[in-house]
Amino acid sequence: MTPVQHNPLWWQRRIIYQIYPRSFQDSTGNGTGDLRGVLSRLDHLQTLGVDAVWVSPIYPSPMADFGYDISDYRGVHELFGTMGDFDELLRETHNRGMKLLLDLVPNHTSDQHPWFQESRSSRDNPKRDWYLWHDGKEGGEPPNNWLSVFGGSAWEWDEATQQFYYHSFLKSQPDLNWRNPEVATAMFDVMRFWLDKGVDGFRVDAMWLMIKDDQFRDNPPNPDYKEGMNEDQKLKPIYSSDRPEVHDIVAQMRDVLDQYPERMMIGEIYLPVEEAVDYHGEDGQGVHLAFNNQLFFLPWEAKPLADAIDHYEKLLKPGDWPNWVLGNHDQPRIGSRVGREQARVAAMLLLTLRGTPTIYYGEEIGMRDVPIPKEEFQDPQGINMGKSRDPARTPMQWDDSDNAGFTTGTPWLRIAVDFPRVNVKQQQDDPASMLSLHQRLIRLRQQEPALHSGDYKTVQADGQVLAFLREAQGHASFLVVLNLGHKTAVFKPGAMSLKGTVAVATIPEREGIAVADVLDLAGDEGLLIRLD
Template sequence: MNFLEPYIEPQPKLTTDPDWWRGAVIYQIYPRSFQDSNGDGIGDLAGIIHRLPHVADLGVDAIWISPFFRSPMKDFGYDVSDYNDVDPMFGTLGDFDALVGRAHSLGLKVVIDLVMSHTSDQHPWFKESRSSRDNAKADWYVWADPKPDGTPPNNWLSIFGGSAWQWDGERMQYYLHNFLKEQPDLNFHCPAVQDALLAMARFWLERGVDGFRLDTVNFYVHDKQLRDNPPLPPEEQNDTTAPSVNPYNFQDHLYDKTQPENIEFLKRFRALMDEFPAITSVGEVGESQRGMQVQADYTKGHDRLHMCYGFDFLSNIFPTATRIDEVMRRFAAEAPDSWACWAFSNHDVVRHATRWNLDEAQRRLYAAILLALRGSVCLYQGEELGLTEAYVAFEDLQDPYGIEFWPKFKGRDGCRTPMPWVTDNQNGGFSDSKPWLPVAMEHLPMSVAAQQGDPASTLAFYREMIAFRRAHPMLVKGGYEPLAAQDGLLAFNRTLGATRMLCVFNMTDREQTVPLPPGDWQQDKGAPFASWIGEGGAVLPAFAAFFALDGAQP
């Protein structure tokens, strides 16, 4: 299997609305598991190029590519050893340029994943920093002396388990790592660190990227005084940032992350982006107690990030009608000047079809809800096929997070197994060799080839629903008016100027008739649901949606 193509000259930037990101549908690609082109069992950039027509056919606006930079792969690319190069396992800088060119030719923007809170311990910056206490990069990472008894300087914990401090015998100090010990945290209190990261971002902007997804954006800055985190009351402990088996949840993380100085760096980052046309940014906010407020702080006005996402819909909390309504109302109240980005699944959480135990009808309904909410949307590869979480045996695990907390928490490998492209192949058309993670056998009947051309398939549903969203500007960039949320019924209006669209969702397994609110409602039958207007109002079959326009609408 060889998908390498001739070098493609990067296309000119897509000359679109600078606010293209507002309401955009962004498709996340986890490159290790998307398509292998060279037979080593690992996906790569050439494989992405080959499969981009599938993504473009969905009707999405952009792709977000998880890290492909040089890395020892202790955390599969989220431990970067060279920010300005492609890891050979994924290809070359030429392959990346070709990918940008191909994406742009298909009308797709390209968003890349920047990991700036930490690097790999193999990065030259860290190697120099640890070599002495007086070298040129001595303060580029977070170093601290031990307590008199030799223990770490404070009680901060790592998300991946244990203390967030690792002793370094070469420098005779502890260094901070919020994740793996092989992922030392950069010191954002050092101006030179900020300058170097901004130069790195400029490198990729000049190569033609259209924006950045910022990994763990609220982890950039730590408390200079290294104060202990206070305990978190048991009734507030949850598993939205870390799994419930992780003692990380026992602390209120007041000092190890989400410091006010971060906002000044984000302003510098935005100023850089504003030098280029039509660039966007979406920050990942890992904050359980104050997540929505952090999103508001990081995105308000026009001099910070464009949008952020939290874990409101990425947690195990089932999104009932009242839950969705509560999240939307709270966002409107706490972040009135901000734009949200919503997702149900990504590379870090159990796929939502499994996490919420959804059958096929429910998966489609929740996709419709996601695509009707006010905000931008991230879809994770395979979501359009209805993929469930895959079982990965312990001996096949790759994720250090899962290995650490097995068996109560099985890690992230189950959502990272390879995409199934065809059914009649044990590797699903992903690779000619043994894949880095096994292909889930239950995914093969759900492959792209199996669903392609079937108007009743989940894939066809996603294409129709994304097209329906794109056809109605109020669903893309309009306002939001909550109407009802009870008894498995969710209803809201999306508005744009004087136009209104009524959106109603029956989240039960029984037919419901819903009285229409005041207005001259005309059903829009462009959405892929068999609802209708009856004598008592809108009639919605089980797990169905209803959309109507008020009055003489375009």
């Protein structure tokens, strides 16, 4: 057992909370969330116990992809407010002892960004090489077979200059050319602009896509492609993503951050975990956290989960720091993936695993996906491909008043019909609520070195039961026992001696009960036990 770190960096002890600003709180009555809305709800975050806030893009944008198509990296979209509103939010976040992280989108811009407007104006414009332009094949075909995440070819013909430009996502989101040092310099200056304001770091969007093959070779077919998978998965993107040179870019971004005290960087990296961990880099030259998305896709069963956790732990190098996330703005909500009761068990898993957890807004009250009719789709992925991300982006449910307290106007997306029962106000004084469970877990995690900084060890993973230990030398140890099924189950400690007290339980009546030897678990039950 290793001794606990006496001075862990802030991001190693804190809990990150993702806010999708369009859906958090509207302060103007226009039906869309904004910065002053976020400001008005900081007390909720403080009461919950989270201490770092990640805000999805707030920059000026045509909103073709709801802010991930940026037309000005140094401003605030009028929909969300003003730079003064942002400055006040940053100040008040810091006054509450919390950190503020921004989304950085360095892979692509909007086609309305002045950089691209110059780039497409002529072939000899000084910014022409800031983006990926290429001649087509004979017959007018695109330069190669690379596919867009949002469907179809990733190449768009530009009639005015008679070349194609590349876009990993929408055609209105042209990719930047990171092989051009002027692009790197411009983006590093963007980072410095926000860091100088006092932002505590960035979640970097689409990090693994930032540089492409310089020979523009065709991607090979994906032998694992099956009917029902996204169109872009027909090919293995070995030449359009995760190129070796991307790690040099990440190291340069880290150099910028390291010029400021206690700033950090999270990488969005949708890759197999064996490849994602490489983004930590060598000797502190990569991301601080490489987002670990495994819980989005793993079967909700004890052995696959335990195997994945153990495998991930073994992949991490000394100095790397683990992290876990259950949901975000691109994935179905955990409550819809595993059910309302198992979502409580999932919360206990997230908040007791080793590493930094990220909570997606609404998870703390058990929000689930809201069915959105096709004719009401807002998400371009849903409009183009039929797989909308809108159901996981619906407005936060604050109380049982009209529109769940989110807006006095017409909300930009439908609100869940269960909001009169599933909301913050309803749950805040109920010890059996999802919100109260989160608060108890977070409070204990912050207090106990074993939970925020200690070692992890799997104890049991068979049938429905996943059990593991969290230990730190010189401090109390904890056993986490999770029943991942709806039926009763039994935990047998085997060689270990089980004697302790239930500190937190998904069924609060169990808290404070002494336990020893064999444990009988109700369906959908999780126990966090302080060992004697």
